[in-house]
Amino acid sequence: MRDEILLSISDLCKSYLDAGSKKDGVMALDGITLDVRRGETLAIIGESGAGKSTLLRLMAALERPDSGKILFQGKDLCTMRREELRRERREFQMIFQNSSASLDPLMSVERIIREPLEIHNEDAEGKRLSRKAMNETASALMAKVGLSPDMRKRRPKELSGGERQRVAIARAIALGPKLILADEPLSSLDVPVQAQILNLLLTLKREMDLTLVMITHNLGIIRAFASRVLVLYRGRMVELVSAERFGENAHPYTRSLILADNATMDESDSDCKPGCPFACHCPGCDERCKRECPPFSEIENDHMASCWHMM
Ligand SMILES: Nc1ncnc2c1ncn2[C@@H]1O[C@H](COP(=O)(O)OP(=O)(O)O)[C@@H](O)[C@H]1O
Ligand SMILES: [Mg+2]
Structure with a gap:
């Protein structure tokens, strides 16, 4: 079923205390409402500090929001x-982007991949596993992600970046997940390796019927592989659009990302309260934009945005 909802997020807010000042915390996410559809590839873009990683961590229940569901x-x-x-x-x-940080440096590849099986003591089908079966499953997972059996005993630092990312992927799929949340999974890799890892992710997605949410700054990837694109700006949703329509009649902020050909530009400085958060940087800004924040609303079918001039 195409539009079945896997993950439904409503009015999510998350702030962090700003260690540098006594002011209220940094509003990392402000009122995120979003459905992730089963089987889709949702790309998340936005400049650094926009809240992309925070949103993924909340989706993965690694952190709790201040409010929202x-x-x-x-x-x-x-x-x-x-x-x-x-x-x-x-x-x-x-x-994660940097799998050397997320993989235990002291563990062998085999052990890293086997660990989730040990913790849950069952495989993707919920079957109890003997030690021997766990090792067999780990071997099968290695083959599935394109790691040769002679890498079993290696430590993460004895692998290339691409191989480490394959280990991280094997571990992530070990228990047969429905949803993969990937935070810039290709960013630390050389370009040819990026293509290999992306192909691996997409093959697994197809074979295992996965839903994929991926932060990326690569607009080519979005155009070729995403189903929908979410654009975040300063913790808010500014646009949510089907990938086919991405770039057409786009939000001014999205246009600036496309022009820069880099969907994670560096953070811009000034805020524009109480109006549209992008007003100070927007070529189309008028008095109302400076005064009132536009609601996130439907522009056309499968296209939502927050801009007075798009309504
Ligand atoms: N653990 C944290 N403690 C304090 N501030 C944080 C923490 N994580 C994120 N932030 C702040 O929240 C905002 C969003 O960060 P993040 O989600 O990492 O953005 P992105 O992934 O889009 O670059 C930033 O202002 C960042 O400094
Ligand atoms: Mg990030």
Whole structure:
């Protein structure tokens, strides 16, 4: 079913205390409302500091929001008891930009991949596993992500960046998740390796019926592979659009990202309260934009944006 909803997020807010000043915290996310559809590839873009990683961490229940709801298959992750969350976690897994930071440097490749199986003591089908079966499953996972068996005993630092990312992916799919949350999974890799890892992710997505949410700054990837694109600016949603329409009749901020050919530009400085957060940088800004923040509203089918001039 195409439009079945896997993850339903409503009015999510998250702030961090600003260690540098006594002011109120930094509003990392401000009123995010979004459905992730089963089977889609949702790309998230926005300049650095926009809140992309925070949103992914909240989706993965690695952190709790200040307010708002995150329903995964109808169940609220924010209020779930620890034990239940632990069980639910096998369904959604994160992949990070820098897998050397997320992989235990002292563990062998085999051990890293086997660990989630050990923790849950069952495989993707929920079958109890003997030690031997876990090793076999780990070997099968290595083959699945294109790692040769002779890498079993290596440590992460004895692998290339691409190989490490394959290990991280094997670990992420070990328990048969439904949702993969990837935070710039290709950014630290050389260009030819990026293509290999992207192809791997897309093959696995197809074979395992995964839903993929991916932060990326590569507009080519978005055009070729995403189903929808979410554009964040200073913790808010400024545009959510189908990938086919991405760039057409785009929000002025999205246009600036496209012009820079880099969907994670450096953070811009000034804020424009109480108006549209992008007003100070927007070529089309008028008095109303400076005065009132535009609501995030439907522009056309499968296209939402927050801009007075697009309504
Ligand atoms: N653990 C944290 N402690 C304090 N501030 C944080 C933390 N994580 C993120 N932030 C702040 O929240 C905002 C959004 O950060 P982040 O989600 O990392 O943005 P992005 O991934 O889009 O670059 C930034 O202003 C950042 O400084
Ligand atoms: Mg980030």
